[in-house]
Amino acid sequence: MDFLQTYGFLIVTMLQQGLLGLSLYFPLMAGQLSLASPGFYAMGGYIAAILLTAPQFSGWREALGNWIFPVTWLLAGLASAVLGVIVGVPALRLRGIYLALATIAFVQILQVLSLNLSITGGAIGLFGIPQAFGFVDRWQYIWIFLPAVIVVLLFAHRLQGSRVGRAFRAIREDELAADAMGIPPTRYKVLAFVIGAVLAGIVGAMSAPFLNTWNARQGTFDASIAFLAYTLIGGSRSMWGPLLGGALLASLPELLRSLADWRLVINGLVLVVASLYLPQGIVGALGKLRRKAPPQRPTPQVKPALGETP
Amino acid sequence: MALLEIENLSVNYGAIQAVRGVSLSVEEGEIVTLIGANGAGKTTTLRAVSRMLRAREGSVRFAGQDLGRLPPDEAVRLGVAQSPEGRQVLARQSVQDNLELGAYTRRNAAEIRADIEQQYVRFPRLKERRNQMAGTLSGGEQQMLAIARALMSRPRLLLLDEPSLGLAPIIVLEIFSIIRELNAQGVTMLLVEQNAKLAMQNSHRTYVMEAGQVTFSGPSEQMVSDERVLHAYLGGQTEGPEAGRSEQRRGSMDVA
Amino acid sequence: MTELLQNLINGLAIGSVYAIFALGYTLVFSILGIINFAHGAVFTLGAYFTYTLVVGQFENNGLIKGVNLFPAGSPFHGSAWAFAAAALIGAVISGLVAVVIERLAFRPMRSRGADPLLALVSSLGVALVIVNLIQILVGAESYSFPTDIYGDLKPALIFSLGGKLIVVRTVQVIIFAVSMVLLLILGYVIGRTRVGKALRAVAENPGTASLLGISVTRFIIITFFLSGFLGGLAGTLVSTAFSVAGPYFGVAYGLKGLAVIVLGGLGSIPGAVVGGLVIGLAEAFVPAEYSAYKDAVAFALLFVILLLRPQGLLGRVQIQKV
Amino acid sequence: DKVATPVPIGIAVAQTSNTALLGQEQVIGARFAEKYINARGGINGTPIKLVFQDTGGDEAGAINAFQNLITKDKVVGIVGPTLSQQAFSADPIADRAKVPVLGPSNTAKGIPQIGPFIARVSAPVSVVAPNAVKTALRLDPKIKKVAVLYAQNDAFSTSETGTFQQTAKDQGLTVATVQKFLTTDSDFTTQVTAVLNADVDLVIVSGLANDGGNLVKQLRQLGYKGIIIGGNGLNTSNMFPVCQQYCDGIIIAQAYSPAQPSANNQLFVKEYSAQYKKAPPQFAAQAFTAVQVFVDALKVIDHKKKLGEWELSDLRVALNTQILAGKYNTPLGAISFDKEGELQQADFYVAQIKMKDAKTGSFVFLK
Amino acid sequence: MTGHIAPNAPATPMSAGQQVLQATGLTRRFGGLIAVNNVSFEVRRGEIFGLIGPNGAGKTTLFNLMTGLTPPSSGKLTFGGKDITGFAPHRVAGLGIGRTFQNIRLFKVLSALENVKIAQHARTGAGLMQGLTGRDRAEERLVDERAWALLDLVGLANRAGEEAGNFSYGDQRRLEIARALATQPQVLLLDEPAAGMNTSEKGELTGFIRRVRDEYDLTVMVIEHHVPLVMNLCDRVAVLNFGELIAVGDPASVQKDPKVIEAYLGG
Ligand SMILES: Nc1ncnc2c1ncn2[C@@H]1O[C@H](COP(=O)(O)OP(=O)(O)OP(=O)(O)O)[C@@H](O)[C@H]1O
């Protein structure tokens, strides 16, 4: 029990950061280096924090009871989708680092807005956020975040095996060739971008009660870079990569806690060493050990067995 | 002693062994042709000589010196130049700059200028395009540039990987006349070609590679009329494209 | 009118600070295609090195209390020459640090064919190490150079125009001038010389470059040294204008610097300067009552410019022949 | 669980990240308190032991530090965290676990209201700030127009500037211009020219040591001659190396002053200066005070029932009650808390900076 | 040929001999350079149409204009009677024009099999929701079968799982053809398909292209420098020189055309 008390927050944070890493993974599936996630994450958090604290919404809260929490997720997801399309359509004409920077610009703009608006509480932010489903301890948030991770992984798994997932990969490898092979790049790029945005927005909404407070420091350039590091260190070509990377990098400073002042020095060294020795990320390195089975040729005219994954 | 001496060379891509125990030599002043089916390991062999790839086993000696672990730029300094597969022109530099960079190891500006002019005489098309970004050249124009650039370093040994690829018939003839001309000036050459007949007609000796190994070799004029060569590379017969070749490929697959 | 002029001056002043930061940053990008986040840390180091050499006294919170190359009583103490020497030594050491960073944090990655983006993570790690080492060694507080560092120059020129004051800071004129001079030198070296051509070849395709006899390793070392040297010098200059503002001083420019080089056009040396000035001007022209939105304006501008010119202001279109 | 000896008290402040500039002073203040108090017999003979957990600069770091202190280190109470935003995140954790928290530097509105176990030794800005404006007007009654500048990304500065602007209006002054900046800014030419052109005779700056110092330096370099009031963030000698001789003359309202005459403070200042070669800055003094409050309250409890006999959880509750009930003579002067945990501080101070040379200066007590 | 490939579904039914493609005055400038200059021609259904000309004559550029990769400076292009000038590449592909690239553009790190599956995009329809809920199973199965059949066709089925970028040059060319066929085109554009193949393989390629044309009811346009192959394979041949069309006709007459001999074939 003490273990959960001490490390429960950390464990849930690992899942949470893993989810945020995954929010970069979806655009990356289609080759889009989007660092917009912190913006959507911050916005999702604000939406939840406002719905959960603002006096204007006390009616909602009373009427909905605990249902208010899923409602915040839903609204955060919807708002992210809308904003994702608005930002994504023009931004996705850009490539690589240019796109990365345009999305960072978006994050910065949102941050400045949240610092200046009164509804977001300015620099101090919003606080006194009620706890989801009456949770008391941080570790209980695992009941929200763990299912979220599972759902997202299932989603990613299905997506990868599908026609849409293939289109994403084609665009990632060579947008022009994909286009010439009949895949409309813009549509799929926006789709991938929006999936990431919605995920980040929902995670934000889940995180506001988890962190007790929400402020403009939640969606920053630093977070953009951190999420990118999760993805790259974990491995950007497998859905397990960002999850693992997020979980490990988020926990690293805590594992090094006993080093006090020196912990960030060691943390930095770990980043360097990991980049050097795991050029394909952790999952990439693991994948090298395991030889991929050659694809199986289907035997025509035989119905696939029930439950077989396509 | 041969100018280039490859002994028992093996090269891997990860677990795939693309070249397995190849030995071949090129004498000073010689033109040697290397032919073989797609995937036989010709390009891999050339890349090992120019040090773009590291050998797993065996040695590559140039003018008596073991190229061993030298970086590619050192090999250039020693006098090895390559016109690589896929052309590898510097897409964002102009034609002129590509040529100048080809002479990077040389210092005499006047000589370099003269050599560039000479390339322009050989390939008037390049002269027309001298200020165009190399990346926007047509495929054939890029091929000309790749060859011209390789010549710019005034190599002792020139490695040509399918120089006729993508070139119009007139230009192909032009290329082979350049090859002969350079050879007459003393440049040694190792030539990989799909146009096996033309290559053999223009070279002293020929090696045939299959599945990463040299299977047979001999003076070119003999090889041209060799039954096995005729059959496999000079269009002895027509079958479905899937036949024949897949056998050879399977050879390289087994190792994987 | 006066306001316009003042905004222009302010914008150029801030912009030249961004520009001088971005020069070394873009140099590494243009050669290796990697964003070197450690550049901010090297920039900070340059300032600290110089400070250590000329003033060399730190507070209680670090392990090191001070070093001073020109202690009170020594012939150069407090002279502008002492400062110039220290700045130069500081820049050289920064250049060496950058070379070491390249050797330890980038080269192994290159030889393993890693995603160039990963260099971003690795350099982030380096930045983290440097920043925290600084903090452990000398503490987190800020330091300023003595005000007479530039000899007898007045801190600012102030004149009145139509009843309004116009202010020009001397240090910023110096920074502006230095960044222009560096721009010209770098522009010449990269654009016109044989070395520059080779550098561009390495930048475009190291494999092909080495096939032409260009020693890629040597050029990369030179690049990093130059980048570190420029970064260190810039750090010193900028910190004379403001202060050596703690271990995070240079890292704070990381984002702006990135914006600057992307706006100017990645890999373009003049682009870095133009990008810096454009962002500086954009910020300066935000009306006072909206100054809270200054950052948003700069980034919105960036967003819009990128949409209109996806390759940045002076960047070249990436033509790809199909 | 029983209470351990020496008695563990948690210190959760920023030892790394940007925020470490503030945190490192708090660490020094707390370390000094530990030595100082233990040298004087600790809690009626039982020594205390401070347990430090770095919060870093973010919310998650603060929560982690708190969780560690509460369950692993089994502290009786916590001093921390450094930033108000972190407090809003981590304090609820302690409150739900019923562990008393003393905020050493959280000045935002609403901190003590987080819960019954949360109190602070840092006075809210609304109480401290007005004093400076009043003093400035006393020094120069002709002041008419003021310029207000603040760091918009700093929670403390944004709330402080509100108070400043209100006070200025209440005192009949015109706020001619309001300029914003970021704590990460270093170039203030834009703001300074706006100030110069507004032709004001008072400038009020709310920021932190580094940006604030730079701002003051540039104001002076570019020719501003009038009075400057600095907010609480500038209330640190850390600013001296930044603005150097230009710091001279800044008026600062203080929650703490080394010049505060009480015997308690003078002893503290003497020993502190002996060890660190400079007068204690406010953040160090407040951290010291927080530790002292814990110790004083523990002494009272220990008199009723020996600390070693307490169940930890009971002691934490009793300690909280005692903290709120007690009165303390600290370097801040006489302080106590109201029932919510808000600090009741008897004296505030206004000081003016006097620079001896470029590096050394002092806060001279004005009132 | 072992696998089964579904017949194409032409957008508009067309009968043999009818024109499929028509270019009218197609022009493309790059700065001062006119890469394709006022080119007009038509391609008839079912024929194999050769395109030859010196290096830099504008052949590849013409393919790019026809597939939407490069917008024309002026001129018009119709496909099956429909004006497709300025259409985006994926729309052109969707309508039924498939192509290979002179500078090979495979999805290098993806497997050969996946390369071929991807190219069936426009012929399949499962969206995000179907994919997530598994309602795309029947379609996926078909995609898989077709892909294997195409790999069989080019002789790469035994290396289906290998990354395309690891294939040797000649094998990459074969894979490109398979991928282009996977888009189930009505018109197939091949840009130097024989480059990197040896003489006997070039011979085989002739038979292969014919067979594919017959089996899938295709119209083929092919750019090639290997003259015997062109003459052997093509029903009609067009010759470009400096961006201009200097001759169109049956192979024999084109080969005799003095302009063509001068510009291209050499004496
Ligand atoms: N980068 C690579 N990674 C893995 N395998 C490779 C790589 N490059 C080549 N191969 C494999 O190595 C073998 C030899 O290839 P190589 O390119 O040397 O053949 P080649 O004789 O030049 O063929 P071609 O005539 O088609 O150019 C082939 O089986 C090929 O698939």
Ligand SMILES: Nc1ncnc2c1ncn2[C@@H]1O[C@H](COP(=O)(O)OP(=O)(O)OP(=O)(O)O)[C@@H](O)[C@H]1O
């Ligand atoms: N993007 C571009 N910018 C400038 N010039 C270009 C561009 N693309 C092509 N060109 C020029 O247009 C001309 C035609 O090129 P294209 O690639 O169509 O030739 P091609 O007939 O396919 O030649 P090859 O047989 O050598 O492949 C060439 O001279 C080339 O340099």
Ligand SMILES: [Mg+2]
């Ligand atoms: Mg080859």
Ligand SMILES: [Mg+2]
């Ligand atoms: Mg072409």
